[in-house]
Amino acid sequence: MLIPLSSDYCHLPLSAKPRLMVVIDTEEEFDWSKDFSRSNVSVKGMRHIERIQVLFDRYGITPVYVVDYPIVSDPDGYSLLQEIHASGRCLIGAHLHPWVSPPYVEDVSRYNSFPGNLPAILEAKKLSLLCERIGERFGTRPTIYKAGRYGVGPHTAQTLLDQGFEVDLSVCPYMDYSNEGGPDFSKNSFTPYWVSRPRLLEIPLTVGFSGVLRRWGSRVHRLASLRVLESCRAVGILARLGLVNKVWLSPEGFVSSEHVQLTQELFNDGLRVFSFAFHSPSVEPGNTPYVTSQQDLNCFLSRCERYFDFFLGKLGGCPATPVELRRDFSALTT
Numbered sequence: 001m002l003i004p005l006s007s008d009y010c011h012l013p014l015s016a017k018p019r020l021m022v023v024i025d026t027e028e029e030f031d032w033s034k035d036f037s038r039s040n041v042s043v044k045g046m047r048h049i050e051r052i053q054v055l056f057d058r059y060g061i062t063p064v065y066v067v068d069y070p071i072v073s074d075p076d077g078y079s080l081l082q083e084i085h086a087s088g089r090c091l092i093g094a095h096l097h098p099w100v101s102p103p104y105v106e107d108v109s110r111y112n113s114f115p116g117n118l119p120a121i122l123e124a125k126k127l128s129l130l131c132e133r134i135g136e137r138f139g140t141r142p143t144i145y146k147a148g149r150y151g152v153g154p155h156t157a158q159t160l161l162d163q164g165f166e167v168d169l170s171v172c173p174y175m176d177y178s179n180e181g182g183p184d185f186s187k188n189s190f191t192p193y194w195v196s197r198p199r200l201l202e203i204p205l206t207v208g209f210s211g212v213l214r215r216w217g218s219r220v221h222r223l224a225s226l227r228v229l230e231s232c233r234a235v236g237i238l239a240r241l242g243l244v245n246k247v248w249l250s251p252e253g254f255v256s257s258e259h260v261q262l263t264q265e266l267f268n269d270g271l272r273v274f275s276f277a278f279h280s281p282s283v284e285p286g287n288t289p290y291v292t293s294q295q296d297l298n299c300f301l302s303r304c305e306r307y308f309d310f311f312l313g314k315l316g317g318c319p320a321t322p323v324e325l326r327r328d329f330s331a332l333t334t
Helices: 044-048 050-059 069-073 075-086 120-138 156-162 214-224 227-232 234-240 256-269 294-314 322-333
Strands: 019-026 064-067 091-096 144-147 193-196 200-202 207-210 245-248 273-279
Touching (some): 075 120, 091 322, 156 193, 256 294
Parallel strands (some): 064 091
Antiparallel strands (some): 193 200, 207 245
């Protein structure tokens, strides 16, 4: 997806309450350090999804579970979600992991793990079959999409429009996956924008820079990340000194103080839409590098709770869904 024109960006009024959207990449368990494999389809960790859903319920948050093919192909993956969805406590979107999604015709490789790298016909067919299966499990086809590995490509936007999607959540600001053959989001920001007004809205992840030099964060962080500076750990030094810290609004790999600082600074700059995201396997120890023990799980859940306390309490924010945000932005442009 291309970087939008300035006229395509979406802004809520500064007087509006900040909105918090929660997105869960709901997927199979696999070793992130190993090669991709079509045999990695275990979804047993979803038996424990209530560990996080109970927090959402407590705070009145309606999360979006973007689900992939293994999730909707195994009762372990979809049974509890069906109950949560039927009671109106969540939304269901689509999440395409090509290597475990039929038709299985492409080579399994790192390059092909980004769905946008597939031929347009194959990307569309895999997504269509996924949506059919989601419709069978949850009674309706999804209108919210998040590409596996943030892997949008040159044909993704048209594919989403052709298949009736209304919101995309794939853009990962200030990240560059081109060394693996993936997309380069280094020039994208966290501000929502219309991909096709008023049909398809992009709501990026909230990834940004905090610290004294944050206004130049992208440039400074990119320079500090150069290979020649890796040995002196320039990125970590800048973060510890409070100069520049690139933070994802996620409980995976980032702590509560980083979430709060980033959110407060972006709010002061005028941002009113925030996206908090993580992977479903993290609700069970041993499935992701972020949660390897019961202590890690306790910290993970605590980070979520502390952030919700801050956002919905001190910051005066409110929960929102992609559907609600699209409706609000549509009203502002009519």
